[in-house]
Every structure is written in C-alpha cells, then in structure tokens.
Amino acid sequence: MSYLSRENSALVLVGHGSTINPDSSLPTFVHANEIRARRIFSEVHCAFWKEEPSLREVLRMVEAQDVYIVPNFISEGYFTAKVIPRELELNGPITIKNHRTLKYCDPVGNDPRMTDLLLHRAAEVACDAPPHDTSLVIVAHGTGLNENSAVAAKRQVAAIRDRGIYPEVVAAFMEEPPEISDWANLTTQSHVVVVPFFISDGLHSYQDIPVLLGIQNENSAPASQQEVFRHNPYALRNRKLYYAGAIGTDPMMADIILDTVDRFDKQHD
Amino acid sequence: MIEQLLQERLRSGPIHLGELVVREVEPGRFLIRHWKDDESQRKLAVGIDATAALEIVRYDEQGNYRALKGAPSLSTGWELRLESVSEVRQAIDYFYPGAFSTWLAFNRGEITPVDLRQTLTRQTGMYRVTQRLTGLQAEELAGRFCQSHSGCLRTILWTIDGKAPEKYLPRSKFDPQADQVAERHQKHSEDGREEDPPARLSSPKSYHVPFLCVEACNLFVAEARKIVKVHSK
Ligand code: SF4
Numbered sequence: 001m002s003y004l005s006r007e008n009s010a011l012v013l014v015g016h017g018s019t020i021n022p023d024s025s026l027p028t029f030v031h032a033n034e035i036r037a038r039r040i041f042s043e044v045h046c047a048f049w050k051e052e053p054s055l056r057e058v059l060r061m062v063e064a065q066d067v068y069i070v071p072n073f074i075s076e077g078y079f080t081a082k083v084i085p086r087e088l089e090l091n092g093p094i095t096i097k098n099h100r101t102l103k104y105c106d107p108v109g110n111d112p113r114m115t116d117l118l119l120h121r122a123a124e125v126a127c128d129a130p131p132h133d134t135s136l137v138i139v140a141h142g143t144g145l146n147e148n149s150a151v152a153a154k155r156q157v158a159a160i161r162d163r164g165i166y167p168e169v170v171a172a173f174m175e176e177p178p179e180i181s182d183w184a185n186l187t188t189q190s191h192v193v194v195v196p197f198f199i200s201d202g203l204h205s206y207q208d209i210p211v212l213l214g215i216q217n218e219n220s221a222p223a224s225q226q227e228v229f230r231h232n233p234y235a236l237r238n239r240k241l242y243y244a245g246a247i248g249t250d251p252m253m254a255d256i257i258l259d260t261v262d263r264f265d266k267q268h269d
Numbered sequence: 270m271i272e273q274l275l276q277e278r279l280r281s282g283p284i285h286l287g288e289l290v291v292r293e294v295e296p297g298r299f300l301i302r303h304w305k306d307d308e309s310q311r312k313l314a315v316g317i318d319a320t321a322a323l324e325i326v327r328y329d330e331q332g333n334y335r336a337l338k339g340a341p342s343l344s345t346g347w348e349l350r351l352e353s354v355s356e357v358r359q360a361i362d363y364f365y366p367g368a369f370s371t372w373l374a375f376n377r378g379e380i381t382p383v384d385l386r387q388t389l390t391r392q393t394g395m396y397r398v399t400q401r402l403t404g405l406q407a408e409e410l411a412g413r414f415c416q417s418h419s420g421c422l423r424t425i426l427w428t429i430d431g432k433a434p435e436k437y438l439p440r441s442k443f444d445p446q447a448d449q450v451a452e453r454h455q456k457h458s459e460d461g462r463e464e465d466p467p468a469r470l471s472s473p474k475s476y477h478v479p480f481l482c483v484e485a486c487n488l489f490v491a492e493a494r495k496i497v498k499v500h501s502k
Contacts, residue, residue: 019336019488022327029323045362049487052338053366056383056484061362061370063270082393 003040003258010043010064011035013257014055014084015072015199017048025051027200027249028072034254041068049079055087059100067102068261072248074109074140074199075152093268105264108248109152109197111256115159117247118195122166125232126193126242135168135187136160139180139209140197142173150176153197174208181212184237191233191240199248215243271370275361276354278476286478287365287422288343288450291357299357301349301364304450313348319359321349326364337488338365339421339480341453368480375426375445375481382426383484385434392490398501399493404430406496412437414492415482417449418456423482424449448477 013035015028028046036044047058059067069088071080084090088102095102108114122136138160140153150173157171168189172180183192194213196205210216215234233240247253278284279299283292290307294300301322306313316322329335329342343364351357361369374380385407389399402410411434415421425434425443433443441447 019491020334022334026323033320051336052486053362054487057367057371060374061271061367078394086391086393 003038003262005039006041006066006068006261007039008064009041009066009068010045010062011041011257011261012045012047012058012062012067012069013072014069015046015048015051016079017051019050021203024200027246027253030249031072031254031257034251035257038254040258049083049087055084059088059102065100067100068105068264069102070105070257070260071107072199072253072257073107074197074248075148076107076110077148080107093264103264103268105260108199108253108256108260111259111263113252113256113259114247115156115163117250117252117256118156118197119160119163119165120252121195121244121247121250122193125195125244126191129191129193129233129240129242131165132167133189134166134191134193135170135189136166137170137172137180137183137187137192137194138197139172139174139194141204142176149197156197174204174212179212180209181214183213183241184239187239189239191242193242193244195244196246198246200246205246210243213241213243215241271373272354272358274373275358275369278478279354279357281476283475284478285448285450285475286361286368287339287480288341289361289364290475291361292475297352299349299351299354301351301357301360303343303345303347305345306348309345311346313346316347316349317351319349319351319356319363321347322360322363337421337486339423339482341417341419341422341450365480369478371481371483372478375479380426380481380483382428384431385427385429385485388427388485388490389493396490396494398497399490401497401501402493406500407493408434408436410489410492410496414489415442417442417453421482422449422453423480425482427482427484445479445481446477447479449480 013028013032015025018024025048032044032046042064043062045058045061047053047055049055053061071084073080090102090104093104118138138153138157140149142150153171157169160169168187170186172178172183172186174180178186196209198205211218214236232242279291279293283290285304288303289301290304291299291301325344325347326335326338330344335342349360351360389402392399407429415425416438424445424447441452
C-alpha cells in the first residue's frame with residue numbers, strides 16, 4: 001500500500017516506555033525507524049511517558065510546522081485522554097501553538113486493521129491448528145491500568161467472531177473476569193490460541209500471562225523471555241495451547257500508524 | 270536546520286556531549302565514540318548506522334538497564350562510523366534524546382526552565398501526591414538523584430521554588446557551560462579514585478556541547494512519589 005507523502009510534516013510516535021523493562025519502548029523505536037526509512041515525513045521522532053525523550057522535550061526536537069502525534073497505545077484511556085494532552089499542552093485534536101499545528105491522532109489500537117493483525121498473529125503462531133477446532137482467546141489487561149483495554153478487546157472479539165473463522169472467540173483479562181487463568185473453562189475446542197492485546201512484549205506478555213496460563217513457573221528467569229513463544233504448542237489440560245507474542249511488535253504496525261494519520265486527515269478535512 | 274548547525278559545528282572540529290565524542294573524520298564521514306575510547310588502541314565493535322546506538326544505550330557494562338539516558342554509565346568498546354549528518358543526529362538523539370536541539374534552543378534564548386513546583390503541580394493520577402514534596406525533600410532528592418558522579422550528567426537549569434537546588438550539589442551542576450563529565454572526573458581525582466585520563470580535557474580543539482536539563486524528568490518525579498509515600502506512612 002502506498003501512502004501520501006507528507007514531506008512538510010513531522011510524525012511523533014508516543015509510547016509508554018518503562019523504567020524497568022528495557023524491551024518496552026523497542027517496538028515504538030522499530031516502527032519509527034521503518035516509517036523514517038519510507039521517507040513519508042520530513043522527520044519521525046519517538047517520545048515516551050516513562051523514558052526519554054519525554055513528551056516535554058520532544059517538540060524541541062521537531063522542526064516541521066505541521067506535526068502528527070500518534071499514540072502507540074492499544075486503546076483510549078488515561079494516557080491518551082489525560083497524560084499526553086497535558087504533557088504536550090494540547091487542547092483538542094488540533095492545537096495551534098507557536099506557529100505550529102499539532103494534530104493529535106487516535107491511538108493505533110483504534111485502527112480497523114487491528115482485527116487483521118490479531119488474526120494474522122493467531123494464524124502465524126498456530127499454523128498447524130485447524131481453525132474449526134480452535135478457540136481464540138484475546139487477552140488484555142482489564143481494569144487497573146487506567147485504560148479501556150477491556151472495551152477495546154471486546155470490540156476486537158466481536159469483529160473476529162463476525163468473520164466466522166473460529167467457532168469460539170473469547171476475551172479474557174489479567175485483572176477482571178473472565179480471567180485468563182481460567183482459560184481452560186472459558187474454551188471448549190481442542191486447540192486454544194492465546195493472543196495478547198498489548199503493544200509490546202513487556203512483563204505482562206512474557207511473564208505474567210504465561211504464569212496465569214500455567215505454561216511458565218512463577219519465578220522463571222528473565223532468560224526465558226523469548227523462550228516462552230518458542231515452545232508452542234503446550235500440551236495442557238488435554239488441549240493444545242498456543243501462545244503468541246504481543247501484536248504491537250508486528251511489522252504491520254508501521255502501516256497501521258500510517259493509516260491512523262490518513263484517517264486523521266480524512267476526519268479533519 | 271538542526272542538521273545544518275550540527276554539520277557546521279562538526280566542520281570546525283570534534284564535539285563532546287555527555288560521554289560522547291563526535292567528529293567528522295573526512296567530509297561526509299563521521300565517527301562517534303565513548304570519550305574513554307577516543308584515543309584507545311583497543312579493538313572496538315563497529316556500528317555503521319544510527320540504530321546501533323539504540324542497543325548501546327540500553328544497558329551499562331554490567332548489563333543493567335539504563336532507564337535514565339543521562340546516567341554516567343554509557344558502555345565503552347564500540348564506535349559508530351556514519352555516512353551522513355542526519356545519521357549522526359539520529360544517533361545523538363538515541364544517546365541523549367533532545368540534547369543537541371535543546372542546546373540550540375538555549376543559545377537562541379528560547380528555553381524557559383520549568384520550576385519543580387510547576388512540574389509537580391501538573392501531575393495527576395498516581396503522581397499527584399508528589400505535590401506534597403517539601404522543598405527540603407526536593408533538595409535532598411536532587412542531591413542524590415541528579416548528581417554527576419553516579420546519577421545524571423545533565424546540567425540542571427530548573428529551580429525549586431525559584432532557587433537552584435544548591436544545597437547538596439556543586440555550583441557547576443547549574444552552570445550551562447560546565448562539562449559534567451569533566452567535573453565528575455576532577456572530583457574523582459581529588460578523591461583519589463582511579464580512572465582513565467580524561468583525554469578530551471587535553472584536547473583544546475574539541476567543543477563541549479552542554480547537556481541541559483530544562484525540567485525535572487519523570488524518573489525524578491517517580492522518586493519524589495516514593496519519598497512522599499514513605500513519609501506519609
Ligand atoms: S531531573 Fe534532570 S538532572 Fe535530574 S536525573 Fe532527571 S534528567 Fe537528570
């Protein structure tokens with residue numbers, strides 16, 4: 001797919017970042033690099049809530065007068081509604097400040113193609129699982145993280161069900177019912193594919209969820225970060241369980257970010 | 270513009286910024302190294318694009334995650350050979366995000382440091398409690414968290430209630446012209462600590478780009494939260 005050149009505009013991709021998990025910001029940097037290489041924007045920068053460059057300093061790095069700001073977040077919520085606007089001093093989708101137009105786009109998780117991405121991840125991780133014998137579980141954080149990830153995950157589940165590929169599609173959460181630790185009771189098919197609805201393979205996706213699923217011990221060494229995705233399928237509770245990496249690391253995300261910018265322009269013509 | 274100014278700067282000689290030395294070795298070819306490796310004879314791992322910096326900045330030599338980019342813990346043993354000034358700029362932004370642009374803005378008189386009170390008042394959610402941080406606690410925190418020895422190499426421009434947090438930090442920590450790496454080094458030799466000689470201090474041709482802190486960072490705010498929480502227990 002080709003994208004409109006925006007050679008006079010800058011793109012700022014906003015990630016959460018982390019002070020403890022070195023992998024948290026990586027997907028945001030990787031997607032920024034990919035988009036930079038396509039030379040669509042005059043500049044591409046990243047900014048983070050918990051890392052540097054911070055939201056407070058990133059605009060000093062930008063030279064263009066026209067700036068698209070895309071939150072690399074899975075859903076709308078506290079960060080997109082409160083933190084990002086506050087730190088960047090935005091007052092709506094379009095803010096004009098110091099001769100500069102700041103265009104605040106939707107979080108990437110709102111893109112309609114997220115559904116394709118989830119399906120793509122599921123098919124990729126469980127290529128030997130016959131879809132008609134497979135339950136698909138989309139797992140999100142749920143309450144507690146100031147985000148509407150549960151609502152967003154349920155929306156994805158409904159969209160996937162509509163496609164009729166899997167006989168059973170369910171949402172499960174880390175911190176609210178239906179809980180992911182109950183996966184065996186939530187599903188009925190002989191194959192179960194679990195796809196985390198997260199932006200990065202952070203502690204939740206390579207540590208917490210595997211423990212909740214029962215495929216990893218509570219105190220596994222950090223070295224098993226990558227291992228957990230390599231041992232599929234897991235034979236557990238008389239099922240074949242497949243566990244995928246977070247969707248936010250998928251190369252398709254770069255296109256989704258660009259789609260998000262396109263959609264902003266269509267909506268604010 | 271930023272790239273152009275960086276190019277001009279590099280044309281007139283090497284620059285050092287934080288723990289980096291950046292030079293144009295011949296027109297259009299650039300080299301970035303850790304200053305300790307600048308005159309090193311040892312074999313260095315070579316990176317040929319800016320993204321190599323992303324890996325270098327993530328861990329210190331002990332393998333710990335470097336959440337604070339300004340920490341004086343950049344690993345040694347590598348060099349970046351880059352073929353364009355835009356790659357150089359990108360690499361610098363990976364090592365020290367925004368440092369070069371902030372310095373340019375500072376030179377143009379466009380930087381308004383943000384008082385810590387303002388930063389803390391702005392906080393919401395779990396960080397709202399930081400508004401209760403007292404002036405003294407803030408001074409202590411700056412003295413511990415921002416000091417150049419093992420904390421952060423940025424030069425502080427912000428204030429606490431209108432005053433520089435000078436109680437536990439040397440004057441040089443607030444002097445935009447001061448090179449925190451050199452200051453740190455000097456302090457170390459005064460304390461009798463062994464370290465490599467600061468090669469760049471003896472190189473009058475290299476230009477020091479100040480590494481500025483305009484507003485207390487989010488890690489500082491997170492530390493402030495811990496202090497308030499402990500004291501409220
Ligand atoms: S507040 Fe500034 S000087 Fe202190 S640690 Fe953060 S970035 Fe460094």
